[in-house]
Amino acid sequence: MKTTYIILPLLCISTAMAAQEHNHAEDSTDVFFRHLKLNELTVTGVTGDTKLKLATAPVSIVSPQVLRATASTNIIDAIAHQPGVSQLTTGGSISKPIIRGLGYNRVVVMSEDVRQEGQQWGDEHGVEVDGSSVGSVEILKGPASLMYGSDAMAGVVILHAQPPLANGEMRANVSSEYQTNNGLFGYNLSLAGNQQGFVWDARYSDKMAHAYQNKYDGYVPGSQFRERAGRLMLGLNKQWGYSRLTWTAYHLTPGIIEGERNAETGELECSSVSPTSYSKSLPFQQVKHYKAVWNNMLNLSSGYIKAIVGYQQNRRQEFEESADKYELYFKLHTLTYDLRYVTHEFGHGWKLSTGVGGMYQKSGNEGEEYLIPDYRLFDFGLYATATKSLNDRWTLNGGVRYDHRRLHGDELTEDGEKRFVDFSRHFNGLTGSIGTVCNINDHFNLRLNLARGFRTPNMSELASNGVHEGSIRYELGNQQLKAEYSLQADLGLDFTSRYFSAQLALFANRIDNYIFTHRVAEVIDPDYLTYAYTQGDARLLGFEAGFDFHPVHSVHFSNTFSYVDAQLMDATPDTKYLPFTPAPRWSTELKWELLHHSHSTVTHHHTTVAHRSLFNNLYVAAGLDCFLKQDHVFSADDTETPTPGYALLNLSAGTDVQINGKKVAELYITADNLLDKAYQNHLSRLKYCDENVVTGRRGVYNMGRNVTFKVVVPIKM
DSSP states (O other), X not given: OOSOOOOSOOOSSOHHHHHHHHTSOOXXXXXXXXXXXXXXXXXXXXXXXXXXXXXXXXXXXXXXXXXXXXXXXXXXXXXXXXXXXXXXXXXXXXXXEEETTBOGGGEEEEETTEEOOSOTTSTTOOOOOOGGGEXXXXXXXXXXXXXXXXXXXXXXXXXXXXXXXXXXXXXXXXXXXXXXXXXXEEEEEEEEEEETTEEEEEEEEEEEEOOOEETXXXXXXXXXXXXXXXXXXXXXEETTXXXXXXXXXXXXXXXXXXXXXXXXXXXXXXXXXOTTOOSOOSSEEEEEEEEEEEEEEEEOXXXXXXXXXXXXXXXXXXXXXXXXXXXXXXXEEEEXXXXXXXXXXXXXXXXXXXXXXXXXXXEEEOSSXXXXXXXXXXXXXXXXXXXXXXXXXXXXXXXXXXXXXXEEEOOEEETTEEXXXXXXXXXXXXXXXXXXXXXXXXXXXXXXXXXXXXXXXXXXXXXXXXXXXXXXXXXXXXXTOOOEEEEEEEEEEEEEOSXXXXXXEEXXXXXXXXXXXXXXXXXXXXXXXXXXXXXXXXXXXXEXXXXXXXXXXXXXXXXXXXXXXXXXXXXOGGGOBOSSOOOOEEEEEEEEEEEOOSSSEEEETTEEEXXXXXXXXXXXXXXEEEEOOBOOOOOGGGSOOOBOOEEEEEEEEEEEEEETTEEEEEEEEEEESTTOOOOOOTTBGXXXXXXXXXXXXXXXXXXXXXXXXXXXXXXXX
């Protein structure tokens, strides 16, 4: 399978018992055993630390091997193939996660065990996390306010770092990749170890790309970028628990794609540098994100206590006329804290957890242009959860949470006129969830979940008053906006056998006071249309379905389908559908694992023989991503236009290279959009750039054919 997709808890039996029942050797190509192994993983995005088989909410896991084998330009791009997950893109370097049709501040991203805060309200504001530092990804789909408070209305993306090594181990890792379309070149260096409980992990990565190209636009000026990042973790792992301190630094310099065209030829206006140059050209952004996290866990006889404190600083600058002078500059300080107590299982299948968490933020404008006022934010939340195993088949879990958030925007007078007024808003939210898992038998399972989500308006929605270059419009906030509340029901069915597995996840979501923008007649800046924030009730219905067929040894045929219908209630026909709703998507892949040895040695006629094969875990795969036509659009005032369907053919191959049975390298080759299809993703913001007067095509198209070469060299010391 191209990705690891688990919608439901699978089977409540051990791998050893299953091996005895089926009487055949475990290997990676067996559907039954692969799901059993993943089913025992502990997930953190639900009600405390829970085994995947006991999670009532839908969860997807992206494994380390899948991340290494996936070609991408950023970490959100790497996970956007997951069913129910999409990305809102601006060129190749900026991606925002969309879960079941909802994004922006409705998705919480967790990195280094704290929520990633980087002015994510902006269209062109991506996730400032180095993809090479991510070991695995956990995606919770559905309201998760119970554990994460405000903003986790659509779900949570948890970016897990590589776990510390076992005592006595020390390893280094060198990896590099190259992409043919935009000349992307990147490398990553890491060194980690564990000596008598003292653990460390040091990483550095560098990535650069020139402008990408497609057959309609040629090279796209402004799509080049440069990314550099570093990470250092120092800590202690002892029997009493652990204490770790992590520092990260992330620098991204993306160009700004304006999409302006020559009035006669229709060609994109050239930038000041060659399209194949890695140098920055005006206009561009400069984003810097720094983070320090102190993560502690104390083991107790009855459970454990976990305490996490994090500080983040986000600097976002925009350069338009000169590379030496910024026009727009946001500086955001965020302090987060989380304290929780989780019990071991006690009594007759009970497990409890309780905690308190929150954050303090301070944001300031240090440039000459303004969009939102300086502001301060303070919030805290209290929660408690419980899990109860009724018998070998039924498990119940749920909990409640209370949140309080306070926002204060500062007054600003510009040229004698009041740009922002001084104001404060207070919000309180009571949320919770309840769900159940039923392991009907060893192959069939059922999951039900009901959750209430909560989100307060962000400062952009409350108080915007300026030109938002990312949206190419003048935006007006609304200080009277109410908090959003959602109620979502999930139903999941799952079947797993030795040769076949299938999953179906249905959801229905009702959101009160859904916040969105609409065009108003007032003209504030003659060069921009004016949009204001408003709200109304909405409902979202959809599903994800998938199956994996394993007819013969080493061959997999996997398919997934995702669909969401998002509508405003009591709206006119041209404002009926929520904007930026992903198109229905069908993904299929045929994968052939040619060589797989789960161990470096095998036993044959009572003699142990080392594998002498040069290659191991060798595979080839062909995939097709089909995006159906999306004509459910917010068409009022040309906010959105329908997007035709398209299909992208992808090929990939990978292998471990080993000498004397020892792995010395991993090699991957991926060809995306092999047929060089010219297309526009419905969630691409570049779709609404200028029209080509010669061809009549509007906007900038996505990347054309792109072949990625990647090598990973592990070094065990």
